[in-house]
Amino acid sequence: MKLTGAQVLIQCLKEQGVDTIFGFPGGAVLPIYDALLDSDLTHILTSHEQGATHGADGYARATGRVGVVFATSGPGATNTVTGIATAYMDSVPMVVFTGQVSLDLLGKDSFQEVDITGITMPITKHNFIVKDAQALPDIIRKAFDIARSGRPGPVLVDIPKDIQTAVIDYRPRVIDTSNGNKGAHGEFGKQAERLENGLKAAVEVIRASERPVVFTGGGVIIANAHRELTEFAQKLKAPVVTSLMGLGAFPADHPQYLGLVGMHGSRYANYTVSNCDLIVAVGVRFSDRVIGDVSKFAPSAKIIHIDIDPAELGKNIETHIPLNGDVKVILSRLVDMIEEKRLDDWNKRVEEWKRQYPLKYTDDGSLKPQFILSKLYQMARDNYIITTEVGQHQIWAAQYFNYSQPRTFISSGGLGTMGYGLGAAIGAQVGCPHKRVINIAGDGSFRMNANELATVARYKLPIIEIIMNNSALGMVRQWQHLFFNKRFSNTTLGGDVDFVKLAQAYNIKGMRLDDKAKVEEVLKEALDYDGPVLIECIIDRDEKVFPIVPPGAPIADIIDE
Amino acid sequence: MKHTLSVLVENNPGVLSRISGLFSRRGFNIDSLAVGVTEDKNVSRMTIVVDGDNYTIEQLTKQLNKLIDVIKVTDISKDSVIRELALIKVNASLSTRNEILQIVYIFRAKVIDISKSTMTIEITGNSQKITALEELLQPFGIKEMVRTGAIGLERGQKVIKYTINDEEE
Numbered sequence: 001m002k003l004t005g006a007q008v009l010i011q012c013l014k015e016q017g018v019d020t021i022f023g024f025p026g027g028a029v030l031p032i033y034d035a036l037l038d039s040d041l042t043h044i045l046t047s048h049e050q051g052a053t054h055g056a057d058g059y060a061r062a063t064g065r066v067g068v069v070f071a072t073s074g075p076g077a078t079n080t081v082t083g084i085a086t087a088y089m090d091s092v093p094m095v096v097f098t099g100q101v102s103l104d105l106l107g108k109d110s111f112q113e114v115d116i117t118g119i120t121m122p123i124t125k126h127n128f129i130v131k132d133a134q135a136l137p138d139i140i141r142k143a144f145d146i147a148r149s150g151r152p153g154p155v156l157v158d159i160p161k162d163i164q165t166a167v168i169d170y171r172p173r174v175i176d177t178s179n180g181n182k183g184a185h186g187e188f189g190k191q192a193e194r195l196e197n198g199l200k201a202a203v204e205v206i207r208a209s210e211r212p213v214v215f216t217g218g219g220v221i222i223a224n225a226h227r228e229l230t231e232f233a234q235k236l237k238a239p240v241v242t243s244l245m246g247l248g249a250f251p252a253d254h255p256q257y258l259g260l261v262g263m264h265g266s267r268y269a270n271y272t273v274s275n276c277d278l279i280v281a282v283g284v285r286f287s288d289r290v291i292g293d294v295s296k297f298a299p300s301a302k303i304i305h306i307d308i309d310p311a312e313l314g315k316n317i318e319t320h321i322p323l324n325g326d327v328k329v330i331l332s333r334l335v336d337m338i339e340e341k342r343l344d345d346w347n348k349r350v351e352e353w354k355r356q357y358p359l360k361y362t363d364d365g366s367l368k369p370q371f372i373l374s375k376l377y378q379m380a381r382d383n384y385i386i387t388t389e390v391g392q393h394q395i396w397a398a399q400y401f402n403y404s405q406p407r408t409f410i411s412s413g414g415l416g417t418m419g420y421g422l423g424a425a426i427g428a429q430v431g432c433p434h435k436r437v438i439n440i441a442g443d444g445s446f447r448m449n450a451n452e453l454a455t456v457a458r459y460k461l462p463i464i465e466i467i468m469n470n471s472a473l474g475m476v477r478q479w480q481h482l483f484f485n486k487r488f489s490n491t492t493l494g495g496d497v498d499f500v501k502l503a504q505a506y507n508i509k510g511m512r513l514d515d516k517a518k519v520e521e522v523l524k525e526a527l528d529y530d531g532p533v534l535i536e537c538i539i540d541r542d543e544k545v546f547p548i549v550p551p552g553a554p555i556a557d558i559i560d561e
Numbered sequence: 562m563k564h565t566l567s568v569l570v571e572n573n574p575g576v577l578s579r580i581s582g583l584f585s586r587r588g589f590n591i592d593s594l595a596v597g598v599t600e601d602k603n604v605s606r607m608t609i610v611v612d613g614d615n616y617t618i619e620q621l622t623k624q625l626n627k628l629i630d631v632i633k634v635t636d637i638s639k640d641s642v643i644r645e646l647a648l649i650k651v652n653a654s655l656s657t658r659n660e661i662l663q664i665v666y667i668f669r670a671k672v673i674d675i676s677k678s679t680m681t682i683e684i685t686g687n688s689q690k691i692t693a694l695e696e697l698l699q700p701f702g703i704k705e706m707v708r709t710g711a712i713g714l715e716r717g718q719k720v721i722k723y724t725i726n727d728e729e730e
Contacts, residue, residue, distance in 0.1 A: 121579060122586050126629040129574075146629060311623035314616075 026072020053083020054423025219283015
């Protein structure tokens, strides 16, 4: 059938099973937005294109489906850059469609022209500029396939305006949108043999190990391998530590669970890793935030590293047994191959560390963020998704709220994007209407993209926005305190904004919490309220995130007060 | 150590910038890069000479393989024929012409242009051979020189194939 490029785009989105788009219209995407009116796709209009990309990202992380963004050319396109980079660092499947000036105007510094494929080359898994209208459907199909296959990531498709209006011949196609393990070339000849040999070697090393640790990351969640991971860890009887991205991959209430490892890992988690003789690392990339000083990281440990991206194996740390492939497949193979272990001595040592060095904060009767989050966890439990901004509140949310299900903790781990959380909360709430999304924010991060409260209000999304207001850029201030001799340069904010009034201006229920005794009451009111709520929690400026390992130091060198 | 990588890529616009961008972003140093079409018009072949230890070359190969436009990366440092081409414009007066011609003859190079005071010499060979000729011509005064990157093929019947399923070698 004959359709315009814009109509073809809509049809191709439907082929992919897309039902929701995050975006912002503009001159170079007018034909697309026109075609959108005749479709049944849901379009979430954000305040800013950055919010749209974070929205699509949060939607993708919460649902496991590909997030989709529309933005116009020029500034619309450049506004998506931070959101794309955030998704790229955390391997989030996303396809961003940007409008572009017509082909005849391309390269002439035309109005709202920018080379967005050039700009996003290092922060996308791949990108395209469409110069032949007939190629449009296949480019869109390829974009989705690339975004979701193998190690997922963002893909950008730049569509000039005249391609959107060109009439082409469109033939519908049925697409298999399951994640599968496409892109993992593990099945073929030599590579398959290498994997088999690796598995055998891994089983042998696991059998011989007396002090193993399982280290889990975001890859387990992406691969939907949390069940296999839990089975594996239970058969191994080893303690389980996690990266920030891995929260929710292994149930936090499980006795083998030790939580975060690395810069903000507990003493017991970091001691366990530092003293182990084997790390089975699953879907992680050994980020500098985890390993600290690489030469002193788990000095007596062998490392088995399982990942779908071969480039991660041996990149940040020397790996003894690299296993390249879908972590779900490899874990279930390992579960079948390994013998059940008994590690009583080792687990006794770990238990002892756990007892001796629990995660703690000083409870002096004042309102503490850790207390609020613990209370929130007790009251909210399941059926909630936590999103965060970036900073102290993010780490508290990782430490004091327990995550027992994958896709319930959504945070910018790799890029550390302040201003990510509210957009991500919008996306997660749109993608999971039956769950309640709670965004944990700091006052600094909240100010970055507070404009998205308008989106929350517009779509009446029942998001709970909790702002830990310490009137400071807390994490940077903490680093200034610890590592820059308490010279607080530009990190003190003061009470310049009344957040409750701001919420009210958006017709959002605003509450202020400044008393420990009222925590339960206020949280209950928010949780019971059927609509968007903002809670401003007044906390102390000098409250710190502990434990902390100084950047680049061995992870056993812990500061905890 | 120097490695020569042969990289088959899809002949899409922007592919050169994707590859050079990867090198600069990840801090890999390119000694030389040569690119041209192959027997298949949809496929280009890049020959990239890089200096690095085993870790660097492994990372580089893996990162290149992640680029969608890259079809295959092969390290052809061992057992291959590698050639560069250089054009050298050298001062050549009546009195020095013969001497230069003798050097050109020994190197099996070619004179491709001559004027009253200069000669332009074309030479192909590996990097050392070209550098050696350059050094010998230096005393006469090199006015201009241009050098291509290295290109290479593996010796014997070995062929780098394209499809993912094909095994190396």
